[in-house]
Amino acid sequence: MWEKFKALRERLAGLIESYERPAVEDATYEELFSPDFNRSAACREVVRRLTPLLYQMAFAKTGQAGEADQLMITLTGEIVHQFPAGSGYMGLQRLAVVIRGVLGSEAFETAGLPRLYYTQLPLYYLPVGDRECMKAALDRMANPADQGPMIDQGSVTETLRRANRQLEDAMYRDFDTDRLRKITEGYLPWERRKTS
Amino acid sequence: MSGSRAGRKQKTLVEVVRRESNRVHAVCYRITNNSDWAAEAFQDTFLRLARWMKGIPAGDPVPPPEAITGLVQVLAERAATDVLRKHLRVLAHEEITDIPRAAQAPSPEAALDFDRLLERLPERDRRIIELAYVEGHSSEEIGRLMNLSPVAVRVSKSRIIHMLREHMKNITADVTERG
Numbered sequence: 001m002w003e004k005f006k007a008l009r010e011r012l013a014g015l016i017e018s019y020e021r022p023a024v025e026d027a028t029y030e031e032l033f034s035p036d037f038n039r040s041a042a043c044r045e046v047v048r049r050l051t052p053l054l055y056q057m058a059f060a061k062t063g064q065a066g067e068a069d070q071l072m073i074t075l076t077g078e079i080v081h082q083f084p085a086g087s088g089y090m091g092l093q094r095l096a097v098v099i100r101g102v103l104g105s106e107a108f109e110t111a112g113l114p115r116l117y118y119t120q121l122p123l124y125y126l127p128v129g130d131r132e133c134m135k136a137a138l139d140r141m142a143n144p145a146d147q148g149p150m151i152d153q154g155s156v157t158e159t160l161r162r163a164n165r166q167l168e169d170a171m172y173r174d175f176d177t178d179r180l181r182k183i184t185e186g187y188l189p190w191e192r193r194k195t196s
Numbered sequence: 197m198s199g200s201r202a203g204r205k206q207k208t209l210v211e212v213v214r215r216e217s218n219r220v221h222a223v224c225y226r227i228t229n230n231s232d233w234a235a236e237a238f239q240d241t242f243l244r245l246a247r248w249m250k251g252i253p254a255g256d257p258v259p260p261p262e263a264i265t266g267l268v269q270v271l272a273e274r275a276a277t278d279v280l281r282k283h284l285r286v287l288a289h290e291e292i293t294d295i296p297r298a299a300q301a302p303s304p305e306a307a308l309d310f311d312r313l314l315e316r317l318p319e320r321d322r323r324i325i326e327l328a329y330v331e332g333h334s335s336e337e338i339g340r341l342m343n344l345s346p347v348a349v350r351v352s353k354s355r356i357i358h359m360l361r362e363h364m365k366n367i368t369a370d371v372t373e374r375g
Binding site: 022028030031034036088089124125169170173174175176 | 318343344345347348350351354355358
């Protein structure tokens with residue numbers, strides 16, 4: 001088996017890697033935290049994705065927009081400084097330690113936010129359109145004051161329903177459930193909905 | 197009427213071949229990096245195009261040559277990828293059967309350990325490795341075969357390879373120290 005593996009790996013490595021390396025905005029968190037990605041690009045992308053959620057946590061701590069802005073600057077600096085390296089799977093959990101260190105556990109645990117935070121893991125297993133819609137909805141949940149642009153509610157509802165199903169599929173089919181529980185501090189997966 | 201329509205399709209096809217052949221060949225060669233395989237993919241591209249044109253419903257107009265440039269590009273990429281995959285599978289098979297065991301294995305102990313490690317992998321992981329590196333399937337194909345999303349396959353492959361590589365590094369270090 002070693003011979004097969006070595007010969008094929010060498011022959012196919014360049015081909016596979018050139019075809020399958022995802023663009024930074026499509027990469028899963030496991031991939032972003034892995035050493036294969038350019039560290040500064042990965043860090044920028046993680047900060048971009050998490051900013052709405054982190055802002056809500058910062059606002060929960062300070063209660064004032066100006067102070068939340070200041071705290072966000074500190075938090076972003078810490079994330080850039082301590083961007084986790086090593087096993088990609090534990091990246092979000094290690095980042096959570098950094099966030100708790102700056103904001104405190106109470107702000108991090110604000111109603112439902114840790115679950116939204118860890119939902120980022122399966123979220124990037126969804127197809128691009130559904131993922132964007134779902135991400136916008138989750139960010140809106142994190143910041144209910146932001147109503148966003150006027151959009152067609154019917155198609156959004158339908159897309160969200162589909163995205164929710166796919167999110168459940170990703171959690172139960174694409175991840176090992178026990179490992180998912182371990183790498184998300186027990187916040188995921190939630191109970192599977194019964195299909196009628 | 198239908199004769200004239202068939203004539204228009206034929207004329208369009210000839211024009212597309214005239215206009216696009218250089219670009220199609222370049223695309224095929226860039227992907228396959230082999231002139232024989234590129235020639236095979238080149239022919240396949242225009243066969244696919246001819247089949248596509250034949251399938252245009254009777255009521256629909258025959259598109260002008262300049263309107264199907266994008267389609268030709270896509271067909272060329274697909275044909276070249278298919279040809280490449282087909283030949284790599286054959287080569288991989290030849291390579292597996294031709295490799296003398298002793299010449300390739302890092303050491304008998306390491307190879308044995310590697311085999312054991314593969315056996316210890318969860319069924320799903322082992323299947324992914326076999327489909328990807330022995331049978332040469334893409335992540336999309338493996339996803340369809342195993343009812344997983346392509347992203348899950350991509351991430352699993354990368355995780356397993358990383359784990360195997362680390363393990364083999366440790367084994368090699370152990371053997372070197374002892375040796």
